[in-house]
Amino acid sequence: MKKTIINSDQAPKPIGPYNHSVLVGDLLFISGQIPFNQATETLVTTGIEDEAKQVMANLKAILTAAGMTFENVVKATIFLTDMNDFAKVNEIYGSFFQAETAPARECIQVVKLPRNVNVEISMIATK
Numbered sequence: 001m002k003k004t005i006i007n008s009d010q011a012p013k014p015i016g017p018y019n020h021s022v023l024v025g026d027l028l029f030i031s032g033q034i035p036f037n038q039a040t041e042t043l044v045t046t047g048i049e050d051e052a053k054q055v056m057a058n059l060k061a062i063l064t065a066a067g068m069t070f071e072n073v074v075k076a077t078i079f080l081t082d083m084n085d086f087a088k089v090n091e092i093y094g095s096f097f098q099a100e101t102a103p104a105r106e107c108i109q110v111v112k113l114p115r116n117v118n119v120e121i122s123m124i125a126t127k
């Protein structure tokens with residue numbers, strides 16, 4: 001099995017022993033992204049919509065580094081600290097996909113996320 005590590009300098013530096021993404025065959029496994037803005041080196045704390053937008057921007061940067069787009073995404077996992085944010089996050093997340101071809105997905109409420117953020121999203125994409 002050949003693993004190719006793909007990182008992006010436009011996405012937040014990993015905060016643990018992981019890489020932004022790992023390509024195995026045609027599958028790209030993208031680590032969960034939190035709302036950290038690498039350009040300003042700050043966490044986005046201005047509300048769940050802004051957090052979700054930053055997470056999607058980080059995911060886009062990693063997809064771009066791998067030569068992919070959101071069109072390539074086949075699976076997503078959304079972690080929320082408050083399921084009451086579901087509708088707001090859905091609206092932002094949904095703006096990146098066509099409903100007919102949107103990836104498979106699950107959405108899970110968790111007690112806590114790294115750096116006390118309110119949303120984290122991981123993805124799997126394919127060439």
Ligand SMILES: C=C(N)C(=O)O
Nearest residue numbers: 016031032033034114
């Ligand atoms: C933010 C992460 N993806 C992590 O800590 O694993």
